[in-house]
Amino acid sequence: MNIQSKLAILADAAKYDASCASSGTVERNSRAGKGVGSTSGGMGICHSYAPDGRCISLLKILLTNFCLFDCAYCINRSSSPVARARFKPEEVVKLTLDFYKRNYIEGLFLSSGIIQSADYTMEQLVEVARSLREDYDFRGYIHLKTIPEAAPELLALAGRYADRLSINIELPQDQSLVLLAPEKNAGTIRQSMGVLKNGIDEYKDNKKSAKAIKSLTPAAGGSRFNHAGPVRRRAKVPIYAPAGQSTQMIVGADSSNDKAILTTAKGLYQGFQMRRVYYSAYSPIQHASKALPAMSPPLMREHRLYQADWLLRFYGFSVQEIAGGATRPNGMLDLDIDPKLAWALANRQLFPININRAPKEQLLRIPGIGAVGAQRIINARRFKVLRFDDLVKCKISVKKVAPFVETLDFNPHLNTLDSHNLRQQLMVSNNKWAPEQLGLF
C-alpha cells in the first residue's frame, strides 16, 4: 500500500479525536540546531480549517487502525469491517517533516489502535517521537496519545519526547465503559493519568528549584565568570511533557446527562491537573455497533459543554449553578441559549448589576461580558463614570447586556427583567434591548 492510501485510512480513523491544540509548551526554535521547528510557549498556530470548522494544527493520524479491542463507539474496533493500514514509524517521521517544512502543520499528534500488546504499541509510538527528536532534531510540537495499559517506564519515555500526553477517559461514567468498552478499565485509565501527573509535577518542581538555585548563584544574570573562577551553569532539567496532559470524553454515546459529564470533567481538572478536557460529540460511524444510536452528532450539545467548561474553569461557576439546581433541574444544558445566560435568567433577582461599581467577579457573571470586556470596563471606569454608550466603546454587545446592567444613564425596565418572555426575546437576535433614545444603531 502506498503512503497516500495509508494516509487516507489513518487520517480518516483519527478524525473523531477532537483535540488539535498545539499550545502550552515551552518556547523553542531551531536556530543553532540541525533540524526544523519552533514553538511559541503560548498558543500554537492553526494552519488550516476543515469544512467541519475544526482547526488543523497538527498532523493527526493513527500509527495503525488495527486494534485488538472492541470498543463499541470506535470505528477501529476489532469487529468493524473497515479497511486497515499500518504506518512504519519512519514513514510517519518523514510525513511529519515533509508537512512541517511546507508550513502545513505545527507538529504531530499520534495515536494508535492496540496491536500485539499495549507495551508493543506504546514502544512504536515512542519510537516515532524519539526519531523525530533525536535523529532529525525536530523542535516542533509532538502530542502522543498514551496507551493506559502500557508500562510506566514507557510513559516516562513518552514524556521525554512529547510536549503533550493524553489518555482518553472515553466515557463520562465508569459503568458506561464496562458496557461499551469491556477491555478498558476505568481504574487503569485513572492510574495512568496519575503516572503522567506525577511526571509532570516532578518536571515542574525541578524547573522551579533549578530557577531558585540559579538566583542564588552570585554571578546569576551577569557574566558567567567572576574572580572566583567560572560559575557552574545550572544542570539541565530533564523534560517531561511540558504542555501537560489532556483527555477526551465522548458525548452522546451513553445516557449520561450534562451534569454528570461536567462533574467528571471537574474531577479530572482537579485530580490530574488536565490542561484540557475535550468533548467529542459521538459521530455516526459506518458499521456502528448495535449498542449505539445512529443519529447526527449532537454538535450543539458539545458546543454548550465547551461553554460550560469555560465557565467552570475561568468564571468561578460551579457545576450545580450551571447544570443543576434551579437553573437546569433535569441536569441538561439549555441548547437554545448559552449556559451563562441560562443561569442569569434563572437568577434574575441578582440583576441589574451596576457597571460602575461591581467588582470583577460580578462583571464576569453578566451575560455578554467576557474576561476581556470586564477588564476594559475596569480600565475605562478609572477615567470616568460610565454611561451606556461607553459600553459600545468597550466593544461590548449592548444588545446582550442591556437587560442585565445599570449605568449612570441607564436602568433596564423593571418589567424587562421580570418578563417571562425574556428568554424568548434574547434568543431572537434583534435590537429590542438597545434603548432607542441613545441612537446606538
Place this chain on the structure above:
Amino acid sequence: MEFVIENFTQWRNYSRALLLEGIAPEQVSFTIPHGSGDLFGSPIDSLSLTREIKLSGALKKVNGKPLGISREFMRQAYWVGHHSSAQRWQLLYSLAWRQIYQDKKLLQNPVDEQVALFHRLLKAVSRDHHKMKAFVRFQSIGEFSGEGKVYQAVEIIEPEQLHVDGARHKYGGRSNQSKPCKVMAAEETEHFVAWFEPDHAILPLVAPFFAKRFSSMSWSILTPHECVHWHQEQLVFTQGAARPPLPEDKTEQLWLQYYASIFNPARVKVNAMQSEMAKKYWKNLPEAQLIQTLLQRASSRVDVMFRLGNADKGK
C-alpha cells in the same frame, strides 16, 4: 509643517525632534509618499535577526531629557507603522504628544477615539501577522547546482551575488512593477518558495518567525510589496514580485489527501471554518480548492454511514 514618512525610523527621528520642541499635533502633518499606493509605498526597511531593533529608549530620553513614552507604546507603534492606513504616522504622533503633554496613561483609556483607532490598526496588523504565519505554504522547487539557473519565472542566483548590503542596492528600492523575483539558492540545497499576499506590508515583522522556525532550510517568501530570502544565516529583503508559477511539489498531493480525510462530513460547519479562514486566503491555499467538493459530497457520505450503521443493527 509637512513630513513625508517612508518608514518607522524616519517617523521616529522627526517625532523625537518635534516632541522635544513641544510641537502640537495640529501644527504638523505626517503623510505617506505621494502617488505611492498605500501598500506599494512601503519601502524596504530591512531588519535581520542579528540586528534586533532597539525601539525602547529611542524616544525615551533625548539629551538627558526624559520624554515619558513607554516602551510598550513604541513596540506597538512599530507594528502600527506597518499598517497600510495613510493616517498612521499622524495618529502615532498625536498619541505620542498626548502621552507626553496631556496624559501619561492615555493608552489605558479604551473610550478615547484615537486610542480606539490605534488599537484597531494594531489589531489589524497583528491579525495579518498571525494569519501569515499560519497560511504561508512553502513549495519545494528542488535542488540547484547554483549556476544562475532560472526556473520559469523564478530566477535562481547564487548566494554570493546577494550579500545583505549589496542586495539592497542591487535589488532593493521601491518599485510598483512586479518583476520576476530572484531567488537565492545554494548549491545542492533544496530550496522552498512561498507566495503570499498580506493585507499590510508586514513581511519585516513576520520574517524572523520563519527564520527561527526553518533555520536549517533555504527559503524565499515572495509578496507583492517585497520578498525575503533565507539562506540559513541572514534575512535578505528584495523588491516585490509577481506571483511566480511554481513547479509541482509531490508532497502537496499528500497534504490534500490529509485535508480531505481529516474532515468529518457529519459535522459540517462552514461558517466556523470561514470565520477563521476567510475566502480571501483561499486562492493561495492548495487545500482550499477541495472545499467545494468536500461539501458537495458530505451529505451523501453521511447517508451511507447511517445506512450501513442501521443495516448492521438488523443482523
